[in-house]
Amino acid sequence: MFRYVIVYKPWGVLCATRDRHGRRTLTSLGIPRTLNSAGRLDLDSEGLVLSTDDGQLIHRLTHPRYHHSKTYLALVLGKPTSTVLKQLRAGVQIKLGTTLPAAVEALRVPPALPLFPQPLPAPEKTTWLRLVLYEGLNRQIKRMTAAVGHPTVRLVRIAIGPLSLPHDLAPGQWRDLTVTERQILLLAAKVQSPKSKV
Numbered sequence: 043m044f045r046y047v048i049v050y051k052p053w054g055v056l057c058a059t060r061d062r063h064g065r066r067t068l069t070s071l072g073i074p075r076t077l078n079s080a081g082r083l084d085l086d087s088e089g090l091v092l093s094t095d096d097g098q099l100i101h102r103l104t105h106p107r108y109h110h111s112k113t114y115l116a117l118v119l120g121k122p123t124s125t126v127l128k129q130l131r132a133g134v135q136i137k138l139g140t141t142l143p144a145a146v147e148a149l150r151v152p153p154a155l156p157l158f159p160q161p162l163p164a165p166e167k168t169t170w171l172r173l174v175l176y177e178g179l180n181r182q183i184k185r186m187t188a189a190v191g192h193p194t195v196r197l198v199r200i201a202i203g204p205l206s207l208p209h210d211l212a213p214g215q216w217r218d219l220t221v222t223e224r225q226i227l228l229l230a231a232k233v234q235s236p237k238s239k240v
Contacts, residue, residue, distance in 0.1 A: 044096040046224050047077055048205065051091045052213035053159055057082035068093065071214055080104055081112065081178055081202065089114070089199035090207040092227075093216075102231040103202060109142075109176040110231065113201035115153050116171045116183050118192040119163060122148060126190045130173070136185040144186075145174035156213050158196055168195065203230045 049068065051057065056067045059075045068091070069075055077093035080103040094100065103110050122130075130146040149170040162168070169192070173183060184194045200207045205227050211217070219227065 044094060044099075045074075045077060046096065046099075046219040046227070047073060047093040047216055048208070048211070048219055048223070049073065049091040049093055049216040050207060050211045050213050051083050051088055053086060053088045055214075056085055057091060071216060073216055083199060084181060084184075084197075087197040087199070088213060089197075090202060090205070091199075092202055092205065099228065099231055104178060106177050108231075110203045111201070112175050112178065112199060112203075113206075114173045114175070114183055115149075115155070115198045115200055116173060116187060116194045117162065117168050117196035118171055118187045118194050119168055120192045121169050122171070122190070122192050126192065129190050130171075130186060134186050134189045136179070136182070136189050138179045138182075138185070141179065141182065141186055142175075142177050144176070145172075147172050153198075154209075155198060162195055203227065 049071065051068065054066060055071065056065055057079045058067045059069045061067050065085070068079065073093055076095050078095065078100060080092040080094060080100040083089060083091060092103070102108055127146050127148060131144060133141045133143055149172055152165070152170050175182060183197055187194045205223060
């Protein structure tokens, strides 16, 4: 019986069960050590993390061959032009190679997000982007936006496939997926679901 947990990983917490340097991990939030993350977020990123002991689902969601979408909100320095947005959509050259085409749009209104624990540039000096990626290269969004001259200063993952970050989940909070959420996620990942813990 597998367990599926949705987490709002806060800034400054590692996507790991332990850390030899004593930094905060998902386990410090109370998440069982038996659960592993289906795709990690960097220490200085935040947002949706799915933790589970379902190895097949983790493989399906993280292996590049399956191209499952992951949606992010990125606060970047400056005001990207339409040309820059087209570059990001088409794929840009980064240290790890050329990125796959992605859906990218500049938001006219800042998203409703929890307060950030670190100082940020003035709003008039930044732009919020919404990006949907179909691959998961290391620090990909930060590398992409830096490559086009607009470094990311805050990054929030808000969805993995059809699973979205709940609006009532605060940073550091987590809960088990509902039956409906689990069924939709497993169907999207094309994973047969055995009896699961609710």
